[in-house]
Amino acid sequence: MPYPVSDHYDGARFFNPEGARRRTGRFPMLRWVTRREGRAKWPDRVENRTFAPPPAEVAEGEAAVTFIGHASFLIRLPGLVLLTDPILSERCSPVGWAGPRRVRPPGLTLDAMPKPDAILLSHNHYDHCDIPTLAALHARFGRTPIFAPLGNRAFLTRKGLGPVTELDWWHHAELHGTRITLTPARHFAARTLRDRNTTLWGGFMLRHEAGQLYFAGDTGYTGYFRMIRERLGRPGLALLPIGAYEPRWFMGNVHMNPADAVRAFAELGAARAVGMHFGTFQLTDEAIDAPERDLAAAREAAGMPAARFTTLDVGETGLFRLDPG
Numbered sequence: 001m002p003y004p005v006s007d008h009y010d011g012a013r014f015f016n017p018e019g020a021r022r023r024t025g026r027f028p029m030l031r032w033v034t035r036r037e038g039r040a041k042w043p044d045r046v047e048n049r050t051f052a053p054p055p056a057e058v059a060e061g062e063a064a065v066t067f068i069g070h071a072s073f074l075i076r077l078p079g080l081v082l083l084t085d086p087i088l089s090e091r092c093s094p095v096g097w098a099g100p101r102r103v104r105p106p107g108l109t110l111d112a113m114p115k116p117d118a119i120l121l122s123h124n125h126y127d128h129c130d131i132p133t134l135a136a137l138h139a140r141f142g143r144t145p146i147f148a149p150l151g152n153r154a155f156l157t158r159k160g161l162g163p164v165t166e167l168d169w170w171h172h173a174e175l176h177g178t179r180i181t182l183t184p185a186r187h188f189a190a191r192t193l194r195d196r197n198t199t200l201w202g203g204f205m206l207r208h209e210a211g212q213l214y215f216a217g218d219t220g221y222t223g224y225f226r227m228i229r230e231r232l233g234r235p236g237l238a239l240l241p242i243g244a245y246e247p248r249w250f251m252g253n254v255h256m257n258p259a260d261a262v263r264a265f266a267e268l269g270a271a272r273a274v275g276m277h278f279g280t281f282q283l284t285d286e287a288i289d290a291p292e293r294d295l296a297a298a299r300e301a302a303g304m305p306a307a308r309f310t311t312l313d314v315g316e317t318g319l320f321r322l323d324p325g
Contacts, residue, residue: 211322243278
């Protein structure tokens with residue numbers, strides 16, 4: 001840093017070019033955390049079902065996608081293994097004794113994971129950029145390439161991680177014949193009270209010989225979904241966030257609800273979608289099962305078959321064709 005001034009960087013901080021879609025008033029975080037009503041009670045622990053381990057290989061044109069939990073997926077493509085926003089820790093927090101606690105175990109243990117060819121990090125929030133997990137992956141598998149938005153290289157390198165490739169929105173890198181493009185998202189970044197939006201956030205479009213796969217990262221609804229389709233083409237599979245969305249007056253600018261996600265899916269023109277970012281850490285007010293219930297209602301309202309936009313259970317692997325259909 002600094003990076004060239006752009007439509008989302010003013011020379012000091014990154015920003016959402018669309019501006020605020022909802023007014024939150026002054027001190028919205030304080031207003032939210034001091035409320036005493038409206039927050040659903042989650043269970044202390046939910047045990048996972050048992051599933052077969054992820055396949056060691058996939059057929060040409062296919063992707064095997066294993067839901068580890070929250071925004072963490074193991075993605076196996078022909079000749080390529082990727083991890084997205086891996087978090088295996090009990091808490092997503094700067095400290096181990098406070099902060100949101102995991103209610104479901106990870107769908108894969110470290111010992112059960114294959115060696116990843118790369119890790120995709122969407123942004124630096126603790127529930128997406130978990131340093132203990134990244135360090136454990138490094139200890140087990142050695143140096144693993146990390147692809148991350150602008151501003152994250154220095155921090156990750158100081159932690160002994162990487163090599164790190166930084167990307168700006170719409171910029172791409174190549175890995176084993178796969179093009180990895182950082183796509184815009186509507187969100188923000190921070191790890192402390194003083195570093196808000198000094199690093200960028202985003203999603204990723206993977207262009208592989210099997211087809212295209214889109215990982216949205218963490219995002220509110222944005223007009224960029226239509227632009228992603230126009231500039232990069234339709235993905236065969238989209239991994240879209242459907243949780244952490246209540247109350248809307250506060251979360252609507254940065255987190256989609258299921259109805260937003262169904263709209264995003266349509267604008268991306270994806271053949272299939274899998275929901276994520278729900279049911280692992282209670283970050284917001286909705287009930288643990290609300291995202292899947294609301295997704296079913298949003299699909300029905302849109303006249304969409306359930307198979308087109310579904311969810312995977314934690315630890316479950318889905319096989320998907322990546323052609324857009």
